[in-house]
Amino acid sequence: MSTSFTSMTVSELQAALADGATSADVTRTYLDRIEAEDGVLGAYLHVDPEAALERAAAVDASGKAGTGLAGIPVALKDVVVTEGIPTTSGSRILEGWKPPYDATVAARLAAAGTVLLGKTNMDEFAMGSSTENSAYGVTRNPWNPERIPGGSSGGSSAAVAGGLAPWAIGTDTGGSIRQPAALTGLVGHKPTYGSVSRYGLIAFSSSLDQAGPMARTVLDAALLHEAIGGHDPLDSTSIDVPVPVLAECARRGAEGDLSGLKVGVVRELGGQGHTDGYEQGVLDRFTEAVALLESMGAEVREVSCPAFDLALPAYYLIAPSEASSNLSRFDGVRYGLRVGDDGNHDLDEVMALTREQGFGAEVKRRIILGTYALSSGYYEAYYGQAQKVRTLISRDFSAAYADVDVLVSPTTPTVAFPLGSRVDDPVAMYAADLCTLPASLAGVPAISVPCGLSDGLPVGFQVMAPALADERCYQVAAALEAAQDAARGSRFLDQLPRRDAEPVGGAA
Amino acid sequence: MSTDTLVDYDQVLTRYEPVIGLETHVELGTASKMFCGCSTTFGAEPNTQTCPVCLGLPGSLPVANAMAIESTIRIGLALGCRIATWSRFARKNYFYPDIPKGFQTTQYDEPLCTAGHLDVEVDGETYRVEIERVHLEEDTGKNLHVGGATGRIHGADHSLIDYNRAGIPLVEIVTRPIPGAGAKAPEVAKAYVTELREILLALGVSEVRMEQGNLRCDVNTSLAPIGSLEWGTRTETKNVNSLRSVERAVRFEMRRQAALLDEGTRILQETRHFHEDTGTTSPGRSKEEATDYRYFPEPDLVPVAPDEEWVAKLAAMLPELPAARRSRLSDEWGITPTEMAWLVNAGAVELVSDTVAAGASPSDARKWWLGELARRANDAGTDLSDLAVTPAQVAELIGLISAGTINDQLARQALDGVLAGEGGPAAVVEARGLAVMGDSDELVAAVDAAIEANPDVAEKVRGGKVQAIGALVGAVMKTTRGKADAATVKRMLEERLTAS
DSSP: OGGGGGGGGEEEEEEHHHHOOOHHHHHHHHHHHHHHHHHHHOOOEEOOOOHHHHHHHHHHHHTTEEEEEEEEEEETTTTTTTTBOOOTTTOGTTTTTOOOOOOOOHHHHHHHTTEEEEOOOOGGGGOSSSSOOOOOOOOOOOOTEEEOSSSSHHHHHHHHHSSSSSEEEEEEEESSSSHHHHHHOOOEEEOOOBBBOOOBBBOOOTTOOOEEEEESHHHHHHHHHHHSSSTTTOOOOOOOOOOOOOOOHHHHTTTTTTTTTTTEETTTTTSTTTTTTTHHHHHHHHHHHHHHHHHTEEEEEEEOGGGGGGGHHHHHHHHHHHHHHGGGGSSSSSSSSOOSSSSSHHHHHHHHHHHHHHSHHHHHHHHHHHHHHHHHTTTTTIIIHHHHHHHHHHHHHHHHHTSSSEEEEEEESOOEEETTSTTTHHHHHHHGGGTTTHHHTTTTOOOEEEEEEETTEEEEEEOOTTTHHHHHHHHHHHHHHHHHHHHHTTTTGGGSOOSSOOOOOOOO | OOOOOOHHHHHHHHHHHEEEEEEEEEEESSBBOOOOOBBBOOOOOOOOOOOOOTTTTOOOOOOOHHHHHHHHHHHHHHOOEEEEESOOOEEEEEEOOTTTSSEEEEEESSSSSSEEEEEEETTTTEEEEEEEEEEEOOOOOEEEEOOOOSSSSOSSEEEEEETTSSTTTEEEEEEOBBOOGGGHHHHHHHHHHHHHHHHHHHHHHHHOOOGGGGEEEEEEEEETTTEEEOOOOEEEEEEESSHHHHHHHHHHHHHHHHHHHHHOOOOOEEEEEETTTEEEEEEOOOSSSOOOOOOOOEEEEEEEEOOHHHHHHHHHOOOOHHHHHHHHHHHHHTTTTTHHHHHHHOOHHHHHHHHTTTOOOHHHHHHHTHHHHHHHHHHSSSOGSSSSSSSHHHHHHHHHHHHHSSHHHHHHHHHHHTTSSSSOHHHHHHTOOSSSSSSSSHHHHHHHHHHHHHHHHHHHTTTOOOHHHHHHHHHHHHTTOOOOHHHHHHHHHHHHHHHO
């Protein structure tokens, strides 16, 4: 029983809890697994087994375990602020900081009765696509520990794929939920911008950041999304609409009837004339998945969104610009790291030394980029121009949605690449987000769902929908997942080499 | 402090024409801060009125204070501004420990209010001050630099920061350059801030206490040779925190700049600090290059789009503005503009008006507030409105005089009691036994005693030297400790000394 908890979906865990299993049992099983595996995977930055078990016991004692999400363990990306629990955003500059408050996402999950397993590793301040930019070490992909788990939510993806958490919260600025989900065989959804509260997410790029679910199935992702979604008066950009009904859409989608659904395949994302940088295996799995949708009754057509070609340069001006401002608060004055306060350095020097030593190379690169783009005399040419491109991308989406219900593309151009292979080539690293950036810039929802393996590694299928139509993402993803599971006769993650008996990577 | 050579003020004006401009920061009197729910009460223990938002903790987000936006629009309306239908907040990025986020949330190219004006009067002449913009932003924390000689960060041993003030809503009101004031430039500057303060008080949007930093001025001053088509290079004097200082700062800068221009030295466009004690300015931290604040629209806040109907409603509900009110009151009280100007300068218009409303005659009310009460305020070094006496109590005092219960001298004693917190005028009169003595036995006895004690004087009076009676009145007043009514005493003495 206890080993199977770590390969169950959350729906199955709910049933087990309702059936008499205790949250303490489930939690202990995950903690044991973390203890055994995380030395190799490096998915977590902070785990407090005692606190988790205490919390699980309290939920058991309340008699609520098994109702709703009560008693289900969860992992949070370390960008989510948690009261009294170390929160670093993967940065040295926040080492040791214990926030005095909870993010809305964390508070909602706590109120739902979930049990926090720990905080997961990430690229520093969510800047990266491989989790190699963490100040606290790399995270490895459970499918192949020599490969990256994606990023920036790579700790969350590795934890959920590796059986170190049943599900996890990630955040997505340019693809940081969808890309790691794709590379580890998970379902990951970036909600409509403004539909999940950003209060308590350590900001990277305010106009792009969104928290969302990372899970083993589409239904699980929908359940987690429902728990964290909805209006929050503490976030001015939060949209005041009712929490969407997503789990029900996922269940209905799994029935496999897509008749009448109009699906647009985006030419600029891996289509004719736009295959540079895409692996053939990825394109093949994508084509097969589109055919599967068609076989379920979907009406498929190709759609052109020319401005998508400009998404990458626009993103790498807007996100660093906002980041350069958002990260100004880390000056060593009030919290976190302080360097040089020895009586020999003045205020400016202490701030400079703190930032010099507290930030990693990628963060500095983006601060410099953003500072430059916002500078007087360059603002219009860079930031202003990028915002115009953003408008064009939104218009391309609107035009496309006039004809189709959803847009689809591969989630990433390639499968998980080897650790270290792109760390010295930022432009190659940035290209990992090629397919996910348009939805981020337009603020529309997008999901990644597994669509097969290439070279033994997972390939992700992306479904994008109009703003506030997140349920379409879940519906289409659930249909694809169900059809593939049926054809395979097993769940996608069941293909992951079982490692219950030995540590990841054999004799590590 | 300053070794600047100065040109005599009158000399400045023979050669140069000043242009001034003012940027005024007003802390709004909202109950909570601009972007969070923290209290704005002045004087609390340091860092007790803070939360993750106003401390700029990682992950925190701002939510704009609707009341602050409303107050800003009302200020704009009172200044005849155009109210934006679409307005945004922006980030002003710079590093300093008193801005917790590393940027100040303010407004840049899309302010709430633009293109207004304010007419001010100096010596009977009206000057129109054009208002360029009125925008909303957040205040910074307060630094306390410990251990240095100057109180500045340089040379300090360590610094303490109080974030209670961080995030208090701040409205910035910026004038366009004001040319043409000539010799009156310093007074126009002062009159503008004074009138602005009156408007803010009438709107009830701020307590506008300059000594608490509710109202802070930056004064721009430049000089150009008379007849020149171009304006000169301006300096921006900060830290000008009283009405009197506004005038002094402009005057000093004109005299200092004239001396430089006379010797052919270029004026540096720089920030200068005003020193209350010496009335001088000194250069701020020298900057090799201009700071680039990298303004961009604040992505954490949604744009503000004031509904036109709502703005029209706010405009309709504006209170009577000070200029209109003064003109109406001058008519009602039958006083000249100059007499009204005295009341304005003394900060007594509202006090007099309230006193009149409580039943006193306008002339009595003016007499008391500009006379005895102004003296008391001056002695105590406070504003009239800070005296511990209400307009209703002043009216009560005046009523007691009119009724003959007390005289002016007793009224001053009664006022002592009121200011000492002994209660209202009637209660103090009662408790201190200050009522004028009527034709009482006690007074008869005092009169008789005075005649008896001063037989020589009494004899002179009897002998027809009527003016000698004053000495006897004085004696009676002395023994009754002023409680007697001098006229009554005189009458009683006359009855006794002329009847026999």
